[in-house]
Amino acid sequence: MIDIFIVEDDKDLSREINLALSKWGYxxxxVDNLEDITKEVLENNPKLVLMDINLPSHDGFYWCSQIRNFLKVPIIFISSRDNDMDIIMSINMGGDDYIVKPFSPQVLVAKVQAILRRTYSYNSNLKSDIIKFKEVTMNIVEAKVYYKDKSTELTKNELKIMKILMDNQEKIVSREDIIEELWDSEEFISENTLTVNINRLRKKLDSIGLEEFILTKKGQGYIIR
Incomplete structure (x- = not known):
């Protein structure tokens, strides 16, 4: 997980922003590929995105809406457009702030620091809400699994099972470890209950094209591939 992801097609300005923020330890x-910004954001899983509005292919508002389908990461729009309509649009599209070009590095850093404090100060040991494995993305907050252009919602137990498997990518997880993860003060999980939950989870993954994503290792447990 990185701190700041910059989406700016002006390479000189992008490098200036990078330098200014790097000096503060961020x-x-x-961005490398302006044609698939959502994929890059998901791969880097940043704490904050700086998003230019005037971009090739699609504008920053479009990419903001796409990112919002997967992440609740704060987004600051940066643009030379300073009319009220663009500022209102940025708020309506889920933007957290708006900076008009040209801007001073000090103002940028101050806004970045303020939003990071406001967003993450409640938990200094923040863990990522997004876990990725190959082409599979799991959003813990939304309790959803995404694969290519499809998604499926998970129950509480299915989410816990999926998370422990995603946290141990390509490692066998024993049934005992999964049961321990599921077993809380409110509910006792038996061997049979685990089997039922695994089967339901597999059916949901099958429905979005993830056939045989969870493999059974006889006498050992489960593994994702």
Whole structure:
């Protein structure tokens, strides 16, 4: 998980922003492929996105709406457009702030720091809400699994099972470890209950094209591939 992801087609400005934020100790990444910004954001899983509005192919508002389908990451729009309509549009599209070009590095850093504090101060040991494995993305907050252009919603137990398997990518997880993860003060999980939940989860994954995603290792447990 990086700190800041910059989506800006002006390479010189992008490098200036990168340098200004890096000086403050932030881990910064600049976009490589402006044709598939959502994929890059998901791969880097940043704490904050700086999004230009005037971009090739699609504008920043479009990419913001696409990212919002997967992540609740804060997004600051940066643009030379300073009319009220664009600012209102940025708010309506889920933007967290708006900076008009040209701007000073000090103002940018101050806004970035304020939003990061506001978003993450409740938990200094913040864990990612997104887990990726190959082409599979799991959003813990939304309790959804995404694969290519399809998604499926998970129950509480299915989400816990999926998370422990995604956290142990390509490693066998024993039935005992999964049961321990599922077993809380409210509900006792038996061997049979686990089997039922695994089968239901498999059917949901099958429905979005993830056939045989969860494999059974006889006498050992389960593994995703």
């Amino acid at each position: 881990e910064v990444k600049e």
